[in-house]
Amino acid sequence: MQGIYLDNNATTKVDEEILAEMMPFFTEYYGNPSSIHQFGERVGHSLKKARKQVQALIGAEHDHEVVFTSCGTESDSTAILSALKAQPDRKEIITTTVEHPAILTLCEFLEKDGYTIHHIEVDNKGRLNMEQYKKALSDKVAIVSVMWANNETGTIFPVVEMAEMANAAGVMFHTDAVQAVGKLPIDLKNTKIDMLSLSGHKLHAPKGIGALYVRRGLRFRPLLRGGHQERGRRAGTENAAGVVALGKACELAMEHMEYENTTVKALRDRLEKGILEQVPSCFVTGDVENRLPNTANIAFEYIEGEAILMLLNKEGIAASSGSACTSGSLEPSHVMRAMDIPYTAAHGTVRFSLSRYNTEAEIDKVIAAVPPIMARLRKLSPYWSEQGPVCEPEKEFNPVYA
């Protein structure tokens, strides 16, 4: 497909090398790794290798701390529900207001079952309120779940420190690291993080494969019970091709880590600078100094995100938005609202997320395409006049609610 793909926090292209590595597991090596015969044995060896590749990327002490799952969401649910089952007397969970729905929706559901959920708030740059976190920690808390990096803004959270604090308070710590794995160096053996979720399709492996790191010795209750796969921690015949792909993806991510943090980061900065210099009334959201190297989230004031995406799409540029209309819900992104971004801007946020496949030529095309799109939509907006934004938008245009 032709076009410029800047939506890599949503999902990524499968690397050709990874695809080549996994293909034989559909055709030639189709055995069940649990089988004793040669067909199974070959697959079993490959899974072992993949486990070591994942272990290396996240710096786990033992390879068997890696449990393969079907996706990031499954890893998240497994982690939280395991902590609750293993510690039935603890009825509280600590998380944040800006987590992925994989955590937030589950917590909302658990709240109905009588659990107390502490949502740690963020400031307008998306930084966590550590005082609030400190206060919420107690021996009633079953688990803390905080994302390593935010999917919308790329803001990085101090999970290593937070895990130390949880550990000191005797509380389990889980992190949803699907956006961070492969982009940030991670060395779990030197942290107090107990569980970590990752997902293959965010790092150029296919969809349908994920993993949960479970620290050795941690009390654990499986989500799926059945066969003895994954040492009984996740029943169900292994997605062998997916596991092999994830292993290879981790190996390649390790090799490209520096590239990601130098070249990709430079491209991101170039894009951001190019847009900010040319488009009035826009700003970068999140903690600009402390975020993923590939993510730029820009709020364009007085226009709406879906309209922006449709016009970008017409130019062959793929990005995503925190606007209400793109999600099917009628609310703008909960991350933007948590940061107290005004509605006039929250609806117009656009996330550009890069990968190692993007080129400078592509970025320059986007820089050229964006300003006329914004100008065109602002011309239609009742909050914008020829001179720029209307002085007091709320007064100038204050419609009846419909």
Place this chain on the structure above:
Amino acid sequence: MWEYSDKVKEHFFDPKNAGAVEGANAIGEVGSISCGDALRLTLRVNEADDIIQDAGFQTFGCGSAIASSSALTEMVKGMTVDEALDISNQDIADFLGGLPPEKMHCSVMGKEALEAAVANYRGEEWADDHEEGELVCKCFGIEAPMIEEQVRVNRLTSVEDVTNFTKAGGGCSTCHEKIEEVIANTWKAMGEPMPVAVTTTEPDEDLVPLVTPEPIAAKGKLTMVQRIRKIEETLEEMRPTLKADGGDVELIDVDGKTVYVKMTGACSGCQMAAATLGGIQQKLIEALGEFVKVIPESEKAKLTA
């Protein structure tokens, strides 16, 4: 991404009448920035004959909001004020070749802006009768207060009841859990234990819906040809969904209130075929504005033998 019709795309990528009309004497402003939709409609009306001479829009909103605004201005130009007021939100959606269910509120916003503009022209105060509450059913835009009221008044106990009375839950069904919750909470608030739902096939005659859901399309009675055309159109709309699952459907015959179809491909013999037929039936009922029964062709021989 939404599946927008070509007409929606046309009005979004090349909107008509964007900007404020000079010398406007009818201005309607609706929506809110918090919802991500706001529209200012400006009209110039000839006071001698009430004819709308020019119309313009300024919209903050998504693709379908901009397209709906553009469509509205095209529709009202040349109409009298009274004629314009007859435009329903469905008319706006039809003009655009349909809108995704989640986007129907964009056409509602157009309709309301028009009412507000006319009120402004006539020197009246336009009050919005919008009932505020949590949006439960996104497909039909039904909010919690409406469901609560129906549950209270008609002592409803099941999602199915609620769907029959309010339409809520009749679409994609993702809100069924939420509806169950609203039902339980309403009974709790009434301070009565909720009666255990008894499944009956016959509707309880004591239950008279307060609001009879309006048939969406049919205003007058359709001729046979019109009905068949409508059925074909509806099946055509559903085809991409069926095809995505590797199946297809073909219209075989229409006999009174019975519509015979043939399920092919993956649909034939699929355990979900019954559910699919139910879905087709629901869509046809909505499109035709009358009750019809959808029967697989294979059953026809048995029924007519």
